[in-house]
Amino acid sequence: MSKILLINPDPIPRVLPPLGISYIAEVLQKNSHKVEILDIGFEKKINLENVDFIGITATTLIYLDAKSIIKKIKKINPEIPIIIGGTHASILPDFVLKDSDADAVVVGEGEFIFLEIANKNIKAEGIIYAPIVNNLDDIPFLTYSYLDIKKYFNYEGTDRIRWSLPQPSIAMVGTRGCPYSCTFCASKSLFGKIVRFRSVENIMEEIDFLIKKHKIKSIYFYDDTLTLRKKWMDELCNELKKRDLKWICGTRVDAVDKKMLIKMKNSGCKYISYGVESGSNRMLKDVIKKGVTIEKAEEIIKLTDKIGIGIIANYMFGIPGETEEDLKLTLKAVKRIPADAAEFSIFIPLPGTELATNLDWTQYSSKENPYHVKSKIHTEEFSEKIAYYHSKSIKSFYFSPKFLMRQTKMIFRPKQLFFAFKSL
Numbered sequence: 001m002s003k004i005l006l007i008n009p010d011p012i013p014r015v016l017p018p019l020g021i022s023y024i025a026e027v028l029q030k031n032s033h034k035v036e037i038l039d040i041g042f043e044k045k046i047n048l049e050n051v052d053f054i055g056i057t058a059t060t061l062i063y064l065d066a067k068s069i070i071k072k073i074k075k076i077n078p079e080i081p082i083i084i085g086g087t088h089a090s091i092l093p094d095f096v097l098k099d100s101d102a103d104a105v106v107v108g109e110g111e112f113i114f115l116e117i118a119n120k121n122i123k124a125e126g127i128i129y130a131p132i133v134n135n136l137d138d139i140p141f142l143t144y145s146y147l148d149i150k151k152y153f154n155y156e157g158t159d160r161i162r163w164s165l166p167q168p169s170i171a172m173v174g175t176r177g178c179p180y181s182c183t184f185c186a187s188k189s190l191f192g193k194i195v196r197f198r199s200v201e202n203i204m205e206e207i208d209f210l211i212k213k214h215k216i217k218s219i220y221f222y223d224d225t226l227t228l229r230k231k232w233m234d235e236l237c238n239e240l241k242k243r244d245l246k247w248i249c250g251t252r253v254d255a256v257d258k259k260m261l262i263k264m265k266n267s268g269c270k271y272i273s274y275g276v277e278s279g280s281n282r283m284l285k286d287v288i289k290k291g292v293t294i295e296k297a298e299e300i301i302k303l304t305d306k307i308g309i310g311i312i313a314n315y316m317f318g319i320p321g322e323t324e325e326d327l328k329l330t331l332k333a334v335k336r337i338p339a340d341a342a343e344f345s346i347f348i349p350l351p352g353t354e355l356a357t358n359l360d361w362t363q364y365s366s367k368e369n370p371y372h373v374k375s376k377i378h379t380e381e382f383s384e385k386i387a388y389y390h391s392k393s394i395k396s397f398y399f400s401p402k403f404l405m406r407q408t409k410m411i412f413r414p415k416q417l418f419f420a421f422k423s424l
Helices: 019-030 060-076 087-091 093-100 111-118 150-154 187-191 200-214 230-243 258-266 281-287 294-307 324-336 380-398 401-406 408-412 414-422
Strands: 003-008 034-039 053-057 082-085 104-107 126-129 169-172 218-221 246-251 269-277 310-317 341-346
Touching: 003 019, 019 034, 019 053, 019 111, 053 060, 053 111, 060 082, 060 087, 060 093, 082 087, 082 111, 087 093, 087 104, 087 187, 093 104, 093 126, 104 111, 111 126, 169 200, 200 230, 230 258, 258 269, 258 294, 269 294, 281 294, 294 310, 294 324, 310 324, 310 380, 324 380, 341 380
Parallel strands: 003 034, 003 053, 053 082, 082 104, 104 126, 169 218, 218 246, 246 269, 269 310, 310 341
Antiparallel strands: none
C-alpha cells in the first residue's frame, strides 16, 4: 500500500471540488492505497509526511502554479516522485517534463495508469502514455471521502449560477470526448473525438449515494455536450425526474430539439449553457469552425427560453482573423439574444487547439508562455478595439432593461442577487 498526495494547484478557491484528481483518488482508494487531496485554493500548507508519490494536475492557465509547487516540494524532499498530468502536460509532455522538475508526465486519462505507478508496476519517470478508458463505468463513481466536501458546500464564491440552484450542489460528468472541431478548444486533444458514455445506471448510483451521504439537491453536468445521444439523454431525464433534482448542463444549439428541451425542463433542468461564441457567421464557419450559424443559435436559444429553461450564453472576443465588423455583429447578438447570464471571454491561444498551432510553445520559458501575457495576435490598436467591444458587451447585457426585468424574481432570493452582481 502506498500513500499518495494529489494536488490541485489552483490558488483560487472554487465552489466545486476538482473532478480529475478526484477520479484518480477514487481508483487508488478502491485499490487499498491511502489518498489525500490537497486543494491549494483552500489550504496552502503541504504535509509530506510518509508520502510515497505526489500527483499534481494542471490546465494551461494554472501550469505556472503547478510548477511553483513542484519546485517547493523538491526543496523540501527531492526523493518523493512527482507525477504531473492534466491538459497542459498531456498536450506538451516534452516541454513540461523538461520545464517543471516533475519526475514523470502522464499523457491522457490518468486513473488507471496512476494506479500502476502506485502499485510500482511502472516507474514514475519520463513520459508515460495512458490508454483511453473505453468503458467509463470501470471508473468508480465519486464519493469524496478523501477530501472535506463541506468546505466546498460552505464556500460562498462568486459563482452566480451556483446561487440559482438549491444547495448543496455538486459537479458531475456523464461523458468524455467531443466529436466537433472547434478551433479554440483543446478538449478533443485530451479525450479524443469518439464520445464515451457512462451508463445512466452508473450515474444514478453516484447521485443516489450523494443524496444519501451529502443531501445533494442539484447537479452541474460538466460535459462538453451532454445531449449528444438522444436515447441516452431520454433515459437520463427519466431517472433525474424521479429524484426531483435541479440541474444544469452545457450543450450545442444543434444538439437539442423541442422534444428534448421539454423533456429536460420536466426533469429539473434549470439552465443550459450554450456556446454562441460570435455574432458573425464568417467567424463561426471559417475561423471557429463551429458548424452552426448565428441564426440557428438565436432560434434554439429563443425556443429554450420559451420552454422555460434558463440560458447561459457564452461569447468570445479577439479571435484571430476577427475584424471590427465581426465585433459589432457579436455586440448586436449580445443585445438581441435572450439569456439569464452570459460569459464574455477574450481569446487566449491554448496549446492543443487549431488556432494556436503556429505558436512554438517550446521556445518560451515558463515565465513568458504566451497564454500568460497579452496576446500578440492583434496589433495594439486592434487589441484596444477588442477591449472596447468586450467591455461594451458586458455593460450592454448586464445593465440592459431586458436583463434586469428577467432578474426581478431574484428580489426574493437576496443571496443569489448579491452574488450575481458581485461576480460581474
